[in-house]
Amino acid sequence: MEPGDHDGGPGDETAGETTPKQPARLALTRRSALLGIGAVAGFAAVDVGGFAYAGGWLRPDTLTPLTPSGFADRFEDVYGRHDGFRRNHAKGLSATGSFASNGAGAAICRAAVFRPGSVPLIGRFSLAGGLPDQADKPDTVRGLGLLFQTPDGQWRTAMVNLPVFPDSTPQGFYERLLASKPLRETGKPDPQTMAAFLDRHPETVAAMKIIKETPPSAGFADTTFYGLNAFWFTNSAGATVPVRWSVVPEDAGVAGAPQPSPAKDYLFDDLIRTLAQRPLNWRLVLTIGEPGDPTNDATKPWPQSRRSIDAGAITITAVQTEQAGNARDINFDPLVLPDGITPSDDPLPPARSAVYARSFTRRAEEPKSPSEVNVAQVLS
Amino acid sequence: MTGETNETQSAPKRFALPSRILHWLMAPMVIAQLLIGVTMIASLSYYPLLLAIHRPLGVLILAFAVVRLVNRLTHRLPPFLATMGPAERRIASWSEYLLYALLLVQPLIGWAMLSAARFPITLVGPLHLPGIAPHDIVVYAVLRQAHSVFAFLLFLTFTAHVCAVLFHTLVLRDGLLDRMALWPTKRAAPQQDETTV
Numbered sequence: 001m002e003p004g005d006h007d008g009g010p011g012d013e014t015a016g017e018t019t020p021k022q023p024a025r026l027a028l029t030r031r032s033a034l035l036g037i038g039a040v041a042g043f044a045a046v047d048v049g050g051f052a053y054a055g056g057w058l059r060p061d062t063l064t065p066l067t068p069s070g071f072a073d074r075f076e077d078v079y080g081r082h083d084g085f086r087r088n089h090a091k092g093l094s095a096t097g098s099f100a101s102n103g104a105g106a107a108i109c110r111a112a113v114f115r116p117g118s119v120p121l122i123g124r125f126s127l128a129g130g131l132p133d134q135a136d137k138p139d140t141v142r143g144l145g146l147l148f149q150t151p152d153g154q155w156r157t158a159m160v161n162l163p164v165f166p167d168s169t170p171q172g173f174y175e176r177l178l179a180s181k182p183l184r185e186t187g188k189p190d191p192q193t194m195a196a197f198l199d200r201h202p203e204t205v206a207a208m209k210i211i212k213e214t215p216p217s218a219g220f221a222d223t224t225f226y227g228l229n230a231f232w233f234t235n236s237a238g239a240t241v242p243v244r245w246s247v248v249p250e251d252a253g254v255a256g257a258p259q260p261s262p263a264k265d266y267l268f269d270d271l272i273r274t275l276a277q278r279p280l281n282w283r284l285v286l287t288i289g290e291p292g293d294p295t296n297d298a299t300k301p302w303p304q305s306r307r308s309i310d311a312g313a314i315t316i317t318a319v320q321t322e323q324a325g326n327a328r329d330i331n332f333d334p335l336v337l338p339d340g341i342t343p344s345d346d347p348l349p350p351a352r353s354a355v356y357a358r359s360f361t362r363r364a365e366e367p368k369s370p371s372e373v374n375v376a377q378v379l380s
Numbered sequence: 381m382t383g384e385t386n387e388t389q390s391a392p393k394r395f396a397l398p399s400r401i402l403h404w405l406m407a408p409m410v411i412a413q414l415l416i417g418v419t420m421i422a423s424l425s426y427y428p429l430l431l432a433i434h435r436p437l438g439v440l441i442l443a444f445a446v447v448r449l450v451n452r453l454t455h456r457l458p459p460f461l462a463t464m465g466p467a468e469r470r471i472a473s474w475s476e477y478l479l480y481a482l483l484l485v486q487p488l489i490g491w492a493m494l495s496a497a498r499f500p501i502t503l504v505g506p507l508h509l510p511g512i513a514p515h516d517i518v519v520y521a522v523l524r525q526a527h528s529v530f531a532f533l534l535f536l537t538f539t540a541h542v543c544a545v546l547f548h549t550l551v552l553r554d555g556l557l558d559r560m561a562l563w564p565t566k567r568a569a570p571q572q573d574e575t576t577v
Contacts, residue, residue, distance in 0.1 A: 036550030040543050047539050054415050056422035066424050153500045153508055170424055329517040330498060335428045339506035347425060354427035360497065364521035 066170055066351075068358035074174060075359075078181045079130025084368035087359040089143045089158075091134055092126035093268050093373045094327035097279070097316040099148055105286055105311035108241055109233040111340035112152040114311055122147040123316060124327035125220050125271060128160065133372040136267040138216050144225040144247060145332030146314070152339060158332035158352070159225035159247060163214050164207045165298035170351035172201050207299035218259070220271040221280050222251045229334065230295035230344045233286070242289035242344060244302065247314055250281040268373040275319050276379055282314040295344040322371035331360040394559045396455040402448045404562055406441065410483065413437050414535055435490075436503045442487035449480060463554040472544070475537055482534045488512075489530060493523035 052058050056067060075087035082090060098118050105114030113119055127134060128141035141160050148155040167173040179197035180189045198205050217223045227245040234240045263269060274280065287308040294300045322328035335343060335353040343349050394400065413434065420430035460469050494501050495511030496519040502508045513519055548556035558565040 032553070033551050036547070036553070039550045040546045043546055044539065044543055047542070051414065051418055051535060054422075055418040067422050068424060068427065069422070071424070152506055153502065324517065325515065329515070333499075336500060343428070350426070350428045351424045354424050357427070358421075361521070361524050364497075364517045364524065 066174055068354040071170075071174060071351075071355040072358045072362060074177050075130045078177055082130065082132050083366035084363050085130075085132040085371075086126075086363060087130055087355075089126035089128055089145075090130050090132040091268075091372055092124050092143075092322060092327070093271065093371075093375075094320040094322050095121075095123035095125060095316050096318050096320070096326075097121045097123060097314065099284065099312055099314050101312040102310070103312075104309050105284075106235070108235050108239075108243065108286065108288065108309065109340045110236040111150065111155065111338035113148050113150040113155055113338055114340075119151075120149045121314065121316075122149070122327050122330060124322075124330070124332065125268070125319070127267070135264045138218075142216070142220060142223055142225075142267070144223075145327065145330070146247075147327075147330055147332065147336075148338075150338055154336050155338045155341065156330075156332050156334065156336035157227055157245070158334055158356075159227050161216060161223045161225055162211050162228070163226055164210050164301050165228045165348065166204050166207045166211070167201070167348075168203045168297045168299045169347050172204060173348075173351075176201070176204065203297070203299045210301060217249075219267055219274075221274050222249045224248050225282075228298045229346045229349050230289060230293075230298075231337070231349075232342045232344055234340050234342070242293060242295045244287045244289065246285050246287070247282045248285050250283065250313075265373050265378075269378050272319055272373075272375050272378045275316065279315050279317045282316075284311045284314055285309070286311050296346045298346060298348055319375055321373065321375045324368075328371070329364075331356050333357065392456055392458045394458055394561070396451075398451050399448075399455055400560055400562050402444065402451060403560055406444050406448065406483070409437060409441050409444070410534070410538065413441060414531065414538070417531055432502075435494075435501065438487040438490050439503060439509065441483060442491075445480070445483040445487070449484065452480065458559050461548070461554050461556055463548060463552050463556070475541060478537050479534075479541065482530055482537065486527070486530045486534060489523050489527045493520055493527055496520035496523055 049058070072087050079087075079090070086092075097120075099113065099121050100118045101114055101116055103114070103116035105111075106116075124143075124145040126143040126145070127136065128143060134140070141162060143158060143160050145158045146156070167176055175197055179193045182188055183190050225247040230242045230244050232240050233243045271280075285308050287302060287306050289295060289302055289306060293302045293306070320326050333353050333356050334349045337343070395403070416430050416434050416437070420427050420434060423430060460472070464472065491501060491509065492513040495513040496516050498511075498515045500508050501511065513523070545557055545560075548554050555565070
C-alpha cells in the first residue's frame with residue numbers, strides 16, 4: 001500500500017493519464033456546476049448537522065432533555081467537584097469476599113451465579129452524596145456495590161439501605177437533588193423549594209413515608225441493602241418472572257453494634273474493626289413479583305406476602321482502603337447483568353447506567369487523591 | 381486478482397468486485413456506528429440499548445476491516461482519473477490509508493477501553509470477548525479520550541471523502557463514483573479508458 005501503487009508514477013504511462021480533449025464528456029456548464037456544488041454543500045450540511053444534532057450540540061440547554069453530562073454537572077453543582085471521586089457515593093471502602101450459592105436461585109434464573117457453588121466478589125461500602133470526606137451520620141443513605149465474577153461473565157449491582165427509592169423517574173431524582181441542596185446560611189435545604197418539589201412529586205412523599213418507617217440500623221454490618229429496581233429473571237426452561245433482590249444481614253441485632261459517635265468515620269471504622277476479627281455474612285434474597293406488581297416504579301413496595309428465595313450467602317472477608325485496581329476503579333453499573341437477567345421497564349436503571357458511565361469517565365480522567373477511610377490507620 | 385490475470389497493460393476500470401461489495405457493506409455500518417456513538421453519550425434512557433448495538437457492531441466493523449485490508453493488499457486499484465492533479469492524488473491516497481487505519485484502530489480502542497474498565501465485552505446474549513488491556517482506570521481514561529478523538533477524525537475523514545467524490549461526480553462530472561458502483565452505470569467507462577483506445 002505505497003502511495004505509488006496507484007499514483008500513476010513516471011513509468012506508468014497507461015495508468016489513467018488522459019488527454020485533455022474529451023469529446024464524450026459532458027460539457028461543464030455554469031448551471032450544472034452550480035447544481036453540483038449545491039448538492040455537495042447540501043450533503044455537507046445534512047452530514048455535519050445530523051451528527052451535531054445527534055450529539056445534542058444543536059439543542060439549546062433549556063430544551064435539552066436530561067443528559068448524562070447534565071446529571072453529572074448537577075452533582076457537581078450540589079456537592080462541588082472532587083477530583084478522582086465518584087459524583088455520588090463518593091465516600092467509600094473497598095471490600096472482597098464471596099457468594100456461596102445454594103442453587104435455589106436456579107429455579108428462576110439460568111445465570112451461572114445461581115448454580116450451586118461459590119464465586120468471588122468485589123464490593124464497596126459507601127455513603128450517599130458527592131462529598132468524599134463527609135462525616136458519618138446514622139441517617140445518611142448507605143450503599144453496597146457488588147461485582148459477582150461468574151464463569152459466564154459478571155453481575156454488578158449497586159444497592160442502598162432504603163426499602164424503596166424516593167424517585168420513580170430520572171427527572172424526579174434530578175429535581176430532588178437540587179431541591180435538597182443545603183443553603184449556605186442554614187446548612188439545610190430551602191423548605192419552600194423542597195415543599196414545592198414534594199407538591200409536584202406525590203410518589204416521593206409516599207416513598208419518604210415508607211422510608212421513615214424503617215429506621216437505619218446501627219452500622220454497616222447489620223444493614224439490609226435493597227436492589228430496589230425490578231429485573232426479569234429467566235430460568236433454563238425459558239420462564240420469566242420479575243424480581244427485586246436484597247441483601248439481608250445475618251448479624252441483625254447483635255450486641256456490640258456501633259453507637260452514633262463523634263468520630264468522623266465511625267461507621268467505616270466499626271466495619272473495619274469487625275472484619276479484622278471475623279467475616280460478615282448476608283443472605284442474597286430474591287423476591288418474586290406477581291402480575292400487577294409494579295416493575296417500573298421503585299417508589300412502590302411489593303406486598304410483604306411475595307414469595308422470596310434465599311439464593312445463598314454473601315460473605316465479606318476483608319476491606320481495603322480505596323486505591324488503584326480495587327473497587328475504587330469499578331463502575332457498579334446496574335446494567336452489567338449475566339445472561340438470564342434482563343432489565344425491566346423501570347426507567348431508573350438505564351439512566352443510572354448512563355450517568356455512572358459519565359461519572360466513571362470523569363473521575364478516570366481526573367487526578368486521584370487518597371480516600372478518607374484508611375484501613376491501616378484505623379487498625380494501627 | 382481480476383486485473384492481473386490478463387495483460388498487465390490494461391488497468392482495471394473499476395475497483396474489483398469484492399472491493400466494491402465490501403465498500404458498500406461497510407459504509408452503512410460505519411455511518412450507523414458514528415451516529416449511535418454520538419447519540420448514546422448524550423442519551424439517558426437509550427444509552428444501554430445503543431451501547432448494546434454499538435459493541436457487536438464495532439466488532440463486526442473490525443472483522444470487515446481486516447477482510448478489507450487483506451482484499452486491498454491483494455487487488456489492483458483502478459488508476460486515478462485525469463481530473464485529479466498530483467496533490468489531490470496524494471491527498472486521496474493518504475486519506476484512504478487514514479480511513480483504513482481508523483476502521484481498524486477505532487474498534488480495537490473501544491474493545492481495549494472496556495477491558496481497561498473491567499467491563500465484560502458482551503456481544504449477544506451469553507457471547508462475549510476476552511479483555512485485551514490491563515484493568516487500569518488511567519489506561520481507560522487515555523483510551524476513552526482516544527476513542528472520542530478518533531471518532532471525530534473518522535467522521536471528518538468520511539465527510540471529506542464523500543464531499544470529494546460528490547464534487548467529482550456532480551460538479552466535474554468525471555464519473556469518479558462509477559469506479560465504485562455496484563449498479564449499472566450509463567457511461568461505458570470513466571474517462572481514463574480513452575488512452576487505451
